[in-house]
Amino acid sequence: MxxxxxxxxxxxxxxxxxxxxxxxxxxxxxxxxxxxxxxxxxxxxxxxxxxxxxxxxxxxxxxxxxxxxxxxxxxxxxxxxxxxxxxxxxxxxxxxxxxxxxxxxxxxxxxxxxxxxxxxxxxxxxxxxxxxxxxxxxxxxxxxxxxxxxxxxxxxxxxxxxxxxxxxxxxxxxxxxxxxxxxxxxxxxxxxxxxxxxxxxxxxxxxxxxxxxxxxxxxxxxxxxxxxxxxxxxxxxxxxxxxxxxxDAAQRQTHSAPFDPRLCGAGDETDFDVRAADLPHGARAVIARRAVAEVGSDQIINVGFGIPTFVVDELAAAGRLSDNTIVIEQGIFGGRPLSGDLFGASASPEVMHASTTQFDLINGGLIDLTCLGMAQVDRTGSVNVSRIGGVINGPGGFVEISESARHVVFCGTFAAGGLDVECGDGRLHIVREGRIPKFVDTVEQITFSGGRAIRDGQRVTYVTERAVFVLTPDGLELTEVAPGIDVERDILAHMGFEPIITRPIPMAPELFTAHTHRPPTPTDHQQGANR
The missing domain is CATH 3.40.1080.10 (Glutaconate Coenzyme A-transferase)
Incomplete structure (x- = not known):
């Protein structure tokens, strides 16, 4: 033609x-x-x-x-x-x-x-x-x-x-x-x-x-x-x-609005102000706060769709967003990635170029740390987000990012389907357990290979509201448990495999209190447990 x-x-x-x-x-x-x-x-x-x-x-x-x-x-x-x-x-x-x-x-x-x-x-x-x-x-x-x-x-x-x-x-x-x-x-x-x-x-x-x-x-x-x-x-x-x-004179910048100048222009720190009402609550808040504890400074950080975007909100609330540079696969450096249906755009970006170029940089090792979602995790540390219950999702940029980042932090609730938790007094209480286990013997489909991550020397952490795991050459190791959680009743009973358990430590009590605008950072002891 x-x-x-x-x-x-x-x-x-x-x-x-x-x-x-x-x-x-x-x-x-x-x-x-x-x-x-x-x-x-x-x-x-x-x-x-x-x-x-x-x-x-x-x-x-x-x-x-x-x-x-x-x-x-x-x-x-x-x-x-x-x-x-x-x-x-x-x-x-x-x-x-x-x-x-x-x-x-x-x-x-x-x-x-x-x-x-x-x-x-x-x-x-x-x-x-x-x-x-x-x-x-x-x-x-x-x-x-x-x-x-x-x-x-x-x-x-x-x-x-x-x-x-x-x-x-x-x-x-x-x-x-x-x-x-x-x-x-x-x-x-x-x-x-x-x-x-x-x-x-x-x-x-x-x-x-x-x-x-x-x-x-x-x-x-x-x-x-x-x-x-x-x-x-x-x-x-x-x-x-x-x-x-x-x-098309009626062309909209996004489905949400005809035009928002913040999405195509540079800004300053005032664009990153966060109201407490906008911050996550319950399990999502715990996960985002705990993931923030993995974030250092002077790093190139990426966040994925869903709960991981709340990591940016928590960093902003803690006044730490400017300590690092956030990048997303759509070709954007800096600014504040948006969540929900506008994921893929950023408020007040610093650099915008082609996503094709961004993926070249990602494949070349651009990202120090990424926070990504997880739908299923198995005994090898492999993660599935691309096909759930036989339904096609696809990965977006998940594969490139998860394979190339030096440290991958997978963020998600321990179970799906109706999970309800309460936080208070530095403890976690499960009001209603989720119907769908996420930690299974074998994932339905491999979107991230735990075996390849071990061979490539990646550091991999799995953060949930009740437990934290790390990937080792022998499989997943349980390293932290939320106060108020019983390992046998609330963790092992809902897993399709038994993780390595040596000396898990308590998750920081501050994760389970009202929002303080400054998420905790891990102590030296916690950092050692997660290596």
Whole structure:
């Protein structure tokens, strides 16, 4: 479907632009959860075209990070039988309808590490033979563990195991990109597109490169069109890379708000003020406070979605946020990562560049400490967040981050499904136990390999509201127990395996009191117990 090129993009309506998408095309998308850089107008117009009976059909959709609003937004627009036949997504949780189609075997469902997909777009754009990396070895992405296939319809081999100089690697295979949907906030008179008002740059350029190298077309959505010329420092999509531009004056910076200047501009310490009412309570507060005790100073720190984002709140409340630099995989350094549906954006960032570049830095050892979630943990220390109860979640940037950080702190409740606890007088009381154990004999799927972490010399800590574990060459060791908790009754009785138990110490009583605005730091004795 190669088209004649122009040095300037052609202006079209969204309806006209999506008419260029043929049946069977591979559609590459940029975007992140909460509507960050999502080409919502294009996806909506594509859905309307399909529902109107004018196609297209049997598309393959590929995206690196979660897209959607937990409803019909983002990749939710694709959730119609016949519109897509295959989805290769880094994270599926933002689009429950699309995830349900995967569960019902209505589409071929694959997931790969988010950074791998982003970097693979770049390799396709450079016409190289795929992405060769150690990322994903011994996880669900490894062909020996499924190769990213997530349902019975997914039968193609997207990944192969290779050996170079006596070492194992994974080769993620390249594919043709027929159409790229990308976004920016302004196009100038020369056709160049900038992103100064966006909350992230993500991998828009890599996706455009991939489509151009494949002979496909690049369709960009923008909020503004100016007769002036953009500062070249804010151009992320040169005119020569873009075929079609759709002007959407109603384009929102995120699903939550039309525009928030804090998400694209530098700020100061006043942007990090935290109210006690905004801080976590109960089990989440205990976990976040205890995780903060692992944080030193002058570190590069990453936090994942869910409970780990509260670690940032606790650091801010303690006045320690400026002691370290927070980074997230969306390409942001500094500032304060947002939680909930706006995870992927940061208030008052210091540096914003492409997520593709950020993943290069992450793979190269950028992160000193990361706090990540955990859905299941097994006796080897392996962690699962990508497939729970047979339902596809995907990892986002979890694989790259957890494999490369020097110290990984997994944060989560000891059990799921209705857990209720009370804290007071320096003790923890379990009001109602969770129905679903998280510490199991064998995880349903490996998203983080405990065995590989031991071989690579990583430090790994598992923090819950009632116990702390560390990974050793012999398995998980119980190192701390909450005051008020009985090891046999409240811990071992709810685990699928027996951890190593030598001399566990009490978790700090301060973790179980009313918020003091300054989370405790571990004593030398506690630090020694966690090494």
């Amino acid at each position: 190669t088209r004649s090129r122009s040095i300037r993009p052609t202006r079209m309506t969204a309806r006209e632009a999506v008419a260029l998408v043929p049946n069977g095309a591979t559609l590459a998308l940029t975007g992140a959860g909460g509507g960050v850089l999502e080409p919502e107008s294009l996806l909506n117009a594509l859905e309307e075209r399909f529902l109107g009976g004018d196609g297209p059909a049997e598309l393959t959709a590929v995206y690196a990070l979660g897209m959607g609003d937990r409803g019909r937004g983002g990749t939710g627009h694709l959730a119609h039988p016949g519109l897509v036949k295959r989805v290769i997504g880094g994270l599926w949780t933002w689009s429950p309808e699309l995830r349900q189609m995967a569960q019902d075997e209505l589409i071929e469902a694959y997931t790969l590490p988010g950074g791998v997909i982003s970097q693979l777009f770049r390799e396709i754009g450079a016409r190289r033979p795929g992405l060769i990396t150690s990322v994903g070895l011994d996880t669900f992405a490894d062909p020996r563990h499924g190769g990213g296939r997530f349902n019975r319809l997914a039968t193609d081999e997207l990944v192969e195991l290779i050996e170079l100089d006596g070492r194992e690697y994974l080769r993620y295979k390249p594919f043709r990109v027929d159409v790229a949907f990308v976004r920016g906030d302004t196009m100038d008179r020369n056709g160049n597109i900038g992103w100064a008002g966006e909350a992230a740059q993500l991998d828009a350029a890599a996706i455009a490169h991939a489509a151009r190298a494949s002979g496909g077309i690049v369709i960009a959505q923008v909020k503004d069109v100016t007769d002036g010329v953009l500062d070249p420092h804010v151009v992320h999509l040169p005119a020569a890379l873009v075929d079609v531009v759709v002007h």
